[in-house]
Amino acid sequence: MHEQAYRWKNRKIREQVAVIDGKQAPTLVLTNATYLNVQLKAWMTANIWIHEDRIIYVGDQLPANTENTEMVDCTSQFLVPGYIEPHVHPFQLYNPLSFAQYASKLGTTTFVNDNLMLTLQMTKKKAFSFIEEMNKSAATMYWWCRFDAQTEIKNEDDIFSTPNIKSWLNHPLVMQGGELTSWPKLMAGDDLILHWVQEANARKKPVEGHFPGASEKTLTKMQLLGIHSDHEAMNGADVIKRVSQGYHASLRYSSIRPDLPLILEELEASGVHYYDQTFFNTDGSTPSFYESGVIDRTIAIALDKGVPEIEAYRMGSYNAARHFSMDKLHGSIAPGRIANINFLKAKEEPTPVSVLSKGMWVTRDNEPVKEAFPAQNWSSLGLEPMKLGWDLSMDDLQFSMALGMEMVNEVIIKPYTISVDVSGDSLSTTHDQSYLMLIDRKGKWRVNTILKGFGTHVQGFASSYSNTGDIVLIGKDKSAMMKAFQHMKDLGGGMVLVEDGEVICDIPLPLAGGLSDCRMEELMKQETELRNQLFERGYTFNDPIYTLLFLSSTHLPYIRITPRGIYDVMNKTVLFPSIMR
């Protein structure tokens, strides 16, 4: 049995019960609190006793013993359960803790995180130490268990093996299987994936799908195959289709798919006012998207679109908790729950003025509490600066094929016939075709092609941030690409833009080459600067960070650059294999 399986040890539970009898003082009492009772769907008034990280009592009484108890009068405030973000990709330049710290300040204190980067880049033992360490923070950090890499890697069968999947699913901090980007394989008859879905369901852990644009028939089959939730609804009709088939639908407001306002408008217009099976997510948006908030922002949108107040707060908390069967610990202000409580100035203002997470103040009267998230020693968790023990040479920068990759938008890419001479050392700025290379972080292989649509004037760009942790180089000019690579290598990982022999801007990513160790506020500035520099150089879409992440992601159409080579997604074939160096 995992140590984390018991949330509290027996001795601690006895201590909590002793608070009721006055034998032990609670650590905190919130008096005269108007709070949302999510079970009764009503605002009520109570005194709330908290002992350390747990809510002990909610009702009219005050404790008999208040020795050293902090007493807080909540008259004129409105208390709601801490918000839950059920679908976090915690590696979008930010790291799990910088994201949690930022979001907690705004009332989102429970997170269900993607394990993709951990499972691709760490041993299982290290990954489990990592997730256990994350949960020691002021935030509650849960995880998913991916069943596929959403790209073509050489050792997929070793990473996604039944013993590995079972150990992840057995971990008490793991709350769901998926997101299942490889659902087409499941549909096509892959019984190994079906076995893992069964294993998750047998452990009462839901499996989340990834079904953009799915037909009624596909959704029906997926229910039969054991997938009961999805976060890919893009409009009201998609939500109705899912909910009426028994799905739990996570409504998305993210940097690449900010669909929530439209979804809610369409639901309202269609006369569907049923919200119990829905909750919100921000789907790993890029850092600057979060300037306007996290789950607090989604609740504000719901209120604005006419969702009844109590339903909107339930969607941001209780509905998500129920979905993961963690409502005994999360999603309500009731005895026994973890003390995650948001204090609002007004019912219609979901961004809290004060936030309790695990019974600790993380924000107090609009001031973030500094000590809530102490600095993390990342290298002890295996996240060190990248050390590339190899060099790039001009020989690597050979581009001599006829088939390139053309961006339809920031994430959809189709094959195209290269229409310019790519044999020299630089490309003209009169078109938007650039050299593209994906190169193994260990320096063993590379894949070279041409990318159309990334810009007209990007001379040299390097990024160690990618789906697999391998290195992406893009540019018009081979020597600028070499320089960008070298600077990225010197940084120990990062994103680097070079022009006329100078570094124009960079984002250092010292945690394994993929993550920043900066606070979110600083990272937002860095990301905004890089985006603007790329926009100025002819990047015409909205989200260059997602372009980089998804260049090798095979859950998207139509063609991808992967560690195995240039990959045709629809036909599931490698068109041009990677080249050994």
Ligand SMILES: Nc1ncnc2[nH]cnc12
């Ligand atoms: N499937 C995915 N993998 C990684 N990051 C994502 N952000 C949104 N979808 C994602």
